Amino acid sequence: MKNIFSLLCLSSLLLFSACKERNSGVDHTIPPKGSLVLDSQYTAGGVATSFPKVMFIEDFSGIKCVNCPGAASYIAGIDTTNPGKIIDLVMYSKLDAPLSDSFPGSKSSYKCPDADYWRLLLGPNNLGNLPELSLNRKLLVAVDGIAMLLSDFQGQFAGQLSSDKSSPANISFVSTSFDAGSSTITSTIQVQYGSSISDTDYFSVAIKENNLVDLQEAPGNGGLSKVDSHFVHNSILRKYIYPEQGIKLPGAAAGKTFVVSFNTTIPANWNPNNLMIVGILHKQNSVTGNYYVSQVAQTKLK
Numbered sequence: 001m002k003n004i005f006s007l008l009c010l011s012s013l014l015l016f017s018a019c020k021e022r023n024s025g026v027d028h029t030i031p032p033k034g035s036l037v038l039d040s041q042y043t044a045g046g047v048a049t050s051f052p053k054v055m056f057i058e059d060f061s062g063i064k065c066v067n068c069p070g071a072a073s074y075i076a077g078i079d080t081t082n083p084g085k086i087i088d089l090v091m092y093s094k095l096d097a098p099l100s101d102s103f104p105g106s107k108s109s110y111k112c113p114d115a116d117y118w119r120l121l122l123g124p125n126n127l128g129n130l131p132e133l134s135l136n137r138k139l140l141v142a143v144d145g146i147a148m149l150l151s152d153f154q155g156q157f158a159g160q161l162s163s164d165k166s167s168p169a170n171i172s173f174v175s176t177s178f179d180a181g182s183s184t185i186t187s188t189i190q191v192q193y194g195s196s197i198s199d200t201d202y203f204s205v206a207i208k209e210n211n212l213v214d215l216q217e218a219p220g221n222g223g224l225s226k227v228d229s230h231f232v233h234n235s236i237l238r239k240y241i242y243p244e245q246g247i248k249l250p251g252a253a254a255g256k257t258f259v260v261s262f263n264t265t266i267p268a269n270w271n272p273n274n275l276m277i278v279g280i281l282h283k284q285n286s287v288t289g290n291y292y293v294s295q296v297a298q299t300k301l302k
Contacts, residue, residue: 038258042257047192052085054167054297057075057089060123064100065217074150078157089208089235093119095120103215103227105215123145133147169281170297171189172190178301185262185275189277192257192258200248201282203279205240209271210274212232216228235276278297280296
C-alpha cells in the first residue's frame with residue numbers, strides 16, 4: 001500500500017511538473033487565431049519594374065458631424081473622375097466623441113477600436129475636429145499632422161495625384177471566400193515587387209462595409225443642420241486583421257513575392273454582401289514618422 005501511495009504521489013508530481021513546464025514554455029510568437037500569417041515567399045523573373053499606384057484616403061468621420069457628408073461626397077467625386085485610382089476607408093474613433101457617437105435610434109454604432117490606433121498615429125493634433133483626411137499616410141501639411149482638415153486636403157490632393165503615379169509593388173487577391181455556416185472569411189493575398197526598396201515594408205488588411213443606410217447629421221435649410229435618416233454610409237471600417245500595424249515583409253527585392261493569408265469570423269450584423277477586403281502596403285517607422293502607403297488594393301467578399 002505504501003508503495004502504491006508513493007507511486008501515486010510521484011505520478012501527481014510529474015503531472016504537475018509537466019503542466020507547469022508546458023505552460024511556461026508557450027511560444028508567444030505564434031499569432032493568435034484570425035491574425036495575418038506570412039505563408040511563403042519566393043523570387044521569380046519576368047516581373048514588371050513598377051505598377052500603377054492606387055491612392056489611399058483615410059477619412060476620420062463622425063455621425064453627429066454636419067460637415068462629414070461633405071467629405072464623403074468629395075471622395076465619391078474623386079473616385080468618379082479617377083476610376084480605379086482611389087480606395088478610401090472611413091473611420092469612427094471614440095477619441096472624436098461626441099461627434100463620432102451615434103444618435104438615439106441609429107441602427108448601429110460605427111465606432112471601431114482599430115480606428116483609435118490610427119487616429120492617435122495619424123491625427124492626434126486635431127482630435128474632435130472632423131472630418132479629417134489622410135492621403136497615403138504621408139505628411140502634406142505640418143500644421144495638422146498626417147491627417148488634415150478637409151480644406152487642407154482639397155488644396156493638396158490634385159498635386160499629389162499627379163506626382164504619385166507608380167509603386168514598386170502590386171497587391172493581388174489569390175482567393176477570398178466566405179463560409180456562411182461559420183461566418184468565416186478566408187483570404188490569401190499576394191504582394192509582388194517589381195523593384196527593390198531600401199527599407200522595410202509592412203502589410204495590413206482591413207475589412208470595410210458599404211451601403212449602410214442610417215442616421216447622419218447633414219446640412220439643412222437656412223444654414224441649419226438636420227438628421228438625414230436615409231444617409232448611405234460607405235467604406236466603413238469594421239476591423240483590421242491583427243496586428244493593425246501589419247506584418248513585416250523582410251528583404252523585398254525585384255521579383256520577390258510574399259504570400260499572406262488570414263481567416264476571421266464576423267458578427268451576424270455585418271452583411272457579407274456589402275463587405276470588402278482591403279490590402280495595404282506601407283511603412284511603419286515611428287522614429288522617422290514614415291507611414292507612407294505605397295500600394296493598396298481591395299476586393300469584394302462576395
